[in-house]
């Protein structure tokens with residue numbers, strides 16, 4: 001039995017490749033774009049840029065704190081640094097450096113974080129950061145972006161090169177459906193309503209946007225019409241889009257590859273409790289670390305796939 | 321800026337010391353010890369060495385630029401910035417007060433001219449200076465980047481990440497200075513966490529090390545900084561080991577960590593100012 005999906009795909013790719021390709025294109029467009037990486041150039045897909053612009057690329061060795069500081073210094077000199085490493089080492093390891101030298105100092109630094117979340121897979125919990133969105137969204141001045149597929153990640157990478165200010169860009173490792181258009185315009189802070197619905201809203205970010213698209217089709221088979229909204233920008237959050245949708249549907253689900261504590265769902269709850277109290281159910285990791293496994297196995301075990309979004313939607317509906 | 325005589329520069333140092341003491345006294349908070357010890361360095365740098373423009377631009381293109389990594393020396397830095405024309409001297413009286421541009425530790429948020437990065441959390445400045453130096457290289461800007469760190473600050477691991485990087489990437493348009501006063505908050509560095517042979521450490525990391533043995537003597541600081549400048553552009557980053565005395569200029573403050581972060585009371589202030597002649601006019 002095949003589902004009647006509103007978005008489909010013919011190809012899968014990792015979102016980090018969307019970043020790498022967007023980064024190269026941004027470098028071609030703007031000579032001020034420079035890159036840094038802490039011994040993970042291949043993993044971050046920064047190699048093509050390095051090859052084409054060797055004088056604008058800096059290998060820092062395994063020294064993330066130093067990389068963040070150097071990025072701030074390059075930004076002072078008018079450069080637009082893209083500093084790449086795994087999401088864990090791009091946030092928790094260097095929180096104070098980002099806080100003082102980037103966010104508080106208002107530096108035009110792009111923190112590019114790959115291998116975020118459970119879908120990093122077999123490397124396990126040491127590398128599976130599930131707290132990064134929370135840490136980054138708490139920082140004043142910081143823009144936080146978590147795109148959903150190769151195309152959206154590429155578009156986001158190009159967009160942040162043109163935006164002036166500190167940005168945290170989160171992407172991942174697994175091969176993932178490419179279901180958004182190649183020619184999309186990425187508007188920072190503007191949520192994208194992907195599917196219209198009337199019964200419940202699913203707010204999803206990152207890899208879980210695809211799971212939300214699948215969940216919508218599953219719900220529709222049962223006569224439930226879900227609205228799917230792609231929240232690629234966690235901060236600044238598109239409050240107007242959130243309220244407009246929930247005023248119509250009356251209840252919502254948040255879906256993210258992140259701790260429930262401090263994640264997208266928390267931000268949405270804040271908006272709803274202030275302006276339009278409504279039932280909200282959370283799909284996210286519930287106060288635990290991850291473990292080794294394949295991405296699909298992990299999403300299932302930790303309750304982050306389409307089936308779990310369907311269950312959450314039904315719980316939300318029951319509370320209306 | 322026209323070059324000043326050693327006597328004039330010394331007078332400015334005395335005034336800087338008065339400014340620092342009066343500033344921390346006024347709010348009964350802040351750090352007098354290290355800026356008293358770095359007065360000669362600050363004044364030699366801003367009034368003699370830097371090719372800079374007090375008409376401040378963040379990117380510092382075509383200018384020498386300075387970063388203060390040990391942000392708790394803010395009172396001294398603010399004084400030298402004001403005295404060299406970055407902002408009105410009268411603004412020094414707002415130090416550490418509500419709505420001031422002169423935050424407890426340096427910040428860019430309030431747009432105080434002369435400041436390009438926040439500091440206060442130790443260990444980050446050398447990395448920032450490296451980035452700024454590399455931006456200059458990309459732009460083929462032949463001016464220099466200066467940075468001051470504390471000796472206790474060198475206990476932070478990030479400093480050594482930056483030290484390794486600087487030599488590997490041949491960042492030779494950078495002059496870093498260590499305020500080698502042998503003191504930190506809890507006591508002498510030798511007792512807290514011995515830095516051992518600093519010269520050998522920096523040399524082992526691939527740096528050119530320039531010792532300035534009389535860090536509180538204007539003539540020797542000027543000569544030392546000239547020498548450092550001559551060492552740039554030769555493929556190696558340059559480090560000044562600046563031997564200073566914490567609290568220099570006030571007999572009861574000199575040479576002890578006790579004045580790292582304690583302001584003088586009224587009586588102590590009067591006694592200290594009695595040892596430092598007002599030369600350029602108090603703020």
Ligand SMILES: Cc1ncc(C[n+]2csc(CCOP(=O)(O)OP(=O)(O)O)c2C)c(N)n1
Nearest residue numbers: 354440441442470471472473503504505580
């Ligand atoms: C990361 C960090 N840890 C601790 C402190 C608190 N602190 C402020 S100054 C200082 C001592 C620094 O020693 P040194 O660099 O030698 O400066 P000095 O005491 O000579 O002024 C400490 C521990 C800080 N500001 N930043």
Ligand SMILES: [Mg+2]
Nearest residue numbers: 471472503504
């Ligand atoms: Mg010291």
